Amino acid sequence: MITIEQPVQSALTRARKALAARQYSAAAELFEQVLTRKPASAQVMLELAQVYHLMHRRQQALALLSQAISSTVVRPEILGVAGQLYGHMRMHEKAGQAYRRVLTCNPKSVAALLSLGELAERMHQLVEARDFTDRVLKISPQNPRARLLQAVLDERENDWQRADRRLSDLVSRRDLPNPISWKARYQHARVLDRMGEYDGAMEQLLAAKAILQADATRFRKRAEALDYQLRQSAEGLIPAYSRDWQHSRTAESSPRLAVLVGHPRSGTTLLEQVIDGHSDVATAEELPLLSQLVHDPIVAQSGEQASIIEALDRLTPDQLTEYRRDYFEGADAWMSSPLKGRLLLDKSPEAIRLVPTIARVFSWAKLIVAIRDPRDVCLSCFMQPLPLNGVSVCFLELQSTIKRYASVMQAWLRFRRVVELPWRETRYEDVIQNLESEVRAVGAFLDLPHESQMLQTQQTARSRYVHSPSYASVAGGVYRESVGRWKNYGKYLAPYLEQLDPFLDEWSYTT
Numbered sequence: 001m002i003t004i005e006q007p008v009q010s011a012l013t014r015a016r017k018a019l020a021a022r023q024y025s026a027a028a029e030l031f032e033q034v035l036t037r038k039p040a041s042a043q044v045m046l047e048l049a050q051v052y053h054l055m056h057r058r059q060q061a062l063a064l065l066s067q068a069i070s071s072t073v074v075r076p077e078i079l080g081v082a083g084q085l086y087g088h089m090r091m092h093e094k095a096g097q098a099y100r101r102v103l104t105c106n107p108k109s110v111a112a113l114l115s116l117g118e119l120a121e122r123m124h125q126l127v128e129a130r131d132f133t134d135r136v137l138k139i140s141p142q143n144p145r146a147r148l149l150q151a152v153l154d155e156r157e158n159d160w161q162r163a164d165r166r167l168s169d170l171v172s173r174r175d176l177p178n179p180i181s182w183k184a185r186y187q188h189a190r191v192l193d194r195m196g197e198y199d200g201a202m203e204q205l206l207a208a209k210a211i212l213q214a215d216a217t218r219f220r221k222r223a224e225a226l227d228y229q230l231r232q233s234a235e236g237l238i239p240a241y242s243r244d245w246q247h248s249r250t251a252e253s254s255p256r257l258a259v260l261v262g263h264p265r266s267g268t269t270l271l272e273q274v275i276d277g278h279s280d281v282a283t284a285e286e287l288p289l290l291s292q293l294v295h296d297p298i299v300a301q302s303g304e305q306a307s308i309i310e311a312l313d314r315l316t317p318d319q320l321t322e323y324r325r326d327y328f329e330g331a332d333a334w335m336s337s338p339l340k341g342r343l344l345l346d347k348s349p350e351a352i353r354l355v356p357t358i359a360r361v362f363s364w365a366k367l368i369v370a371i372r373d374p375r376d377v378c379l380s381c382f383m384q385p386l387p388l389n390g391v392s393v394c395f396l397e398l399q400s401t402i403k404r405y406a407s408v409m410q411a412w413l414r415f416r417r418v419v420e421l422p423w424r425e426t427r428y429e430d431v432i433q434n435l436e437s438e439v440r441a442v443g444a445f446l447d448l449p450h451e452s453q454m455l456q457t458q459q460t461a462r463s464r465y466v467h468s469p470s471y472a473s474v475a476g477g478v479y480r481e482s483v484g485r486w487k488n489y490g491k492y493l494a495p496y497l498e499q500l501d502p503f504l505d506e507w508s509y510t511t
Helices: 008-020 024-037 042-054 058-068 076-088 092-105 110-122 126-139 144-156 160-171 180-194 198-213 217-236 239-247 268-276 289-302 308-313 317-334 349-361 374-383 392-396 398-418 428-433 435-445 457-462 471-475 485-506
Strands: 257-261 281-285 343-347 366-371 423-427
Touching: 008 024, 008 042, 024 042, 042 058, 042 076, 058 076, 058 317, 076 092, 076 110, 092 110, 110 126, 110 144, 126 144, 144 160, 144 180, 160 180, 180 198, 180 374, 198 374, 198 392, 198 485, 217 308, 217 349, 217 392, 217 398, 239 308, 239 349, 239 398, 257 268, 257 349, 268 281, 268 343, 268 366, 268 428, 268 435, 289 308, 289 317, 289 349, 308 349, 317 343, 317 349, 349 366, 349 398, 366 435, 374 398, 374 485, 392 398, 398 485, 423 428, 423 435, 428 435
Parallel strands: 257 343, 257 366, 281 343, 366 423
Antiparallel strands: none
16 A cells, blocks of 8 residues: 555656556556545546556546546657557547647648648548658658658559659668668568569568567467467367267357458458448457456466366356356447447457367357468568567467467367357358358348348448558458469468478368
């Protein structure tokens, strides 16, 4: 507790250390105590709002955010932080409003102009994005973030030659900050790929990954832990467990739930746009609700000696009810309108590793598994500009990319033989070639009567902020050029392709 002898600054320092250590409950308690001593501090309100957001206490976070910027006179830096936090909370309209308020205080705020430009680009408002970028460059002609955004806009407007020239100039600079340095090279690779210059694209990809390698070591341990947990789950799940879990369902009224999974870059975003077009569907697009509100707490409570399968099997009816409630309340808090009986679609490519948890806690759920040519999946993962984490660190080399794909999809093949959940595999290439028939089949599986707007994937994607890295592609409609793209890089993939042969056979792709 904070006493008179303990200065507020000391408590604030401890609160920030607890936040950095991801000790969110301790951080929240300390920030709350500081706020009782400094009730008018907008800075403390924002820091506590961030903690509440990370704890999925969304309504409390939003209330504090609103209070922090409610005054007619708010410091621009407070508004900027509020805009960032609104962005993290996926309230992009409010984020934009906060940044525009910064401009009323300081029309030449480069940070606010850049944030608005990047937000406009993600919302497919390319003319507005170009205007904000030009305004930045009038103030700061060599601003690297603005120069990169210029090239992104060029590429989205199909002006590849100009994008190439801009990016060639940008990556030649020695003063580029991280992450602009590696992002610019990934973007250059994307442009060169579209121009058909595949060797040049690979050269830029390898240069980007060389920059990221410097910080990769600490993420590799997490990758190893995730791979171990996946193998442990796949080997430990036996039919007896799955049958018992299915038969132990409670009589409670179960909210409708479908989980969309698949290896990253397998077409989950396109499928999500299709299903989200239905009027009776609400989506939780790549929110970590399953892991943070269900799986991770179960693992934490099980102790180091128990496997995840054993921990799942030991769950009591009361515990199952609690985890279900936490999950659906957490999902409902993120919805723009209450679920009210609609089907909740939880799109989470990484959730394949959580299939046993889904089978145990949500035994009535349906699984949709996105399948795509493994060679295209691995190439797309390798080419994607992702910040490092325990998954993306595997995509720094082609060999480790393919190894991870094999590990994840081998686990799915094991789960598929054992779990009692209803599941359906949907091939990306079939969606591309036969959109309406696949849409009808997926809708029938989910007990959704067909609606014509499910076919309007481009309209659905352009109507909102898509959080997937493939936001620009899905906004352009069905993208047939992505099928067989791996052939352009065949000589780079060739040494490792044999590892993918079992999966090519499994899903009838030609070798």
